[in-house]
Amino acid sequence: MLIAIAEMIGAKSGLGFLIWSAWSTFAVEQMYAGLFMIALIGFLLTLALNELERIVVPWKADTGA
Secondary structure, eight states, X not given: OHHHHHHHHHOSSSHHHHHHHHHHXXXXXXXXXXXXXXXXXXXXXXXXXXXXXHHHOTTSOOOOO
């Protein structure tokens, strides 16, 4: 998330830059495609890190939360 925000401010490429430039030129479809990609990357990273935690910390009780 912070990388995308940093790209919006000072980069000339990347997802953050894509979203910012699409927003400034009213390219709504392109902007939502960039936002969707950030959400998808975040979701996949969450799944991967949860799986890694399950492997590395097997004694942690799953509270279902």
